[in-house]
Amino acid sequence: MLTCPLCASAETPYFHRDARRDYHRCTNCWLVFVPPDQRLAPEAEKAVYDQHCNSPDDAGYRQFLSRLYTPLRERLAPAAQGLDFGAGPGPTLSVMFEEAGHPMAIYDPFYAADRVVLERQYDFITATEVAEHLFEPGLELERLAGMLRPAGWLGLMTKRVTRWETFPRWHYILDPTHVIFFSDATFEWLAHHLDMRLELPASDVALLQRKPW
Template sequence: MMPTCPLCASRDTLHYHRDARRDYHRCRRCGLVFVPAAQRLDPAAERAVYDRHENSPDDPGYRRFLSRLAEPLRARLAPGDRGLDFGAGPGPTLSVMFEEAGHPMAIYDPFYAPDASVLEQLYDFITATEVVEHLFEPGRELARLAAMLPPGGWLGLMTKRVTDREAFAGWHYILDPTHVCFFSESSFAWLAGQLGMDLEFPAADVVLLQKR
């Protein structure tokens, strides 16, 4: 039996690619490419990979990288809009950048900032940079984030996108063992329709969704 898509829950999936370590399946309904559950890392092994990250607000290169999302999103916000950085990682930086621009921020990360009370509030915008490719249940998680936004609120995502099977086979992005879900433009189009959100691709790897 083919595995169920973790984004749209369809069983209409096909085998897409195999490398030395894992299999990758593609959903015919939403276009998501994903690793089957049995081939994901356990939490301890996943945390060990993240612990090696050395991202910091003091790194100008990392700030430039994050600005690809921060700048187009900031241009769409009102002064003082309040945000949540979801999946902030061991060195929260995007939240610092938005606070410097006058936006109060909360952070959440299941390993490094696991205070779940921040997930029970409403925000004017939510960011998740280099996060969605790590989610085991992206459909459920992204629906939860959308529910934390008022009408007109923004969800800003940053992740590299699947283009075609040939490029996927040689893609460095699949070499990270914590990357288990790979979105295409069609995946985000399905998601936007499902969540009642308008969709923009303002820059490479950047996705903005606004709640209607």
């Protein structure tokens, strides 16, 4: 039996198989994940990301990011400092927050791999369309939560499983770089595990707030 990459449970029975890979579902945190030996190699993974043409000049992309940007900005104090984790080849969300008066740092393992920014504390951290790519989500999300100042926010944007029976037809699993899939129950488990408050303002947005002490 495979170990869940989020909660480390060994209760992860087979859930689904398609033409390319297998999917297991953890019965503790309800994360669905692809076995490690069926993930892309780093070079192949980056080749997919290199095809993205995102840019701050793209109004449509800004509108897409506003699903996270708008509810998170409403909860921030003026000049709150942030980190965009997994900014990708065309950082845009960080630009949007900077335009609103929030100093930003960026990090991406392929395009902005300055790990110095991971040694600082922030008022908020964003990760848009990042969570579904994480090989070690338990480790990564705990680290991000630990980088928040008291009352800080962790804003995640990733599509959630809404109905188990429609998972085999879900377009989100077609991307070969998507290797883990959250549901509402998964985020509820995560919030409890991290001792954070959870809000789900949209079908693909999760906001977790650290306690103010």
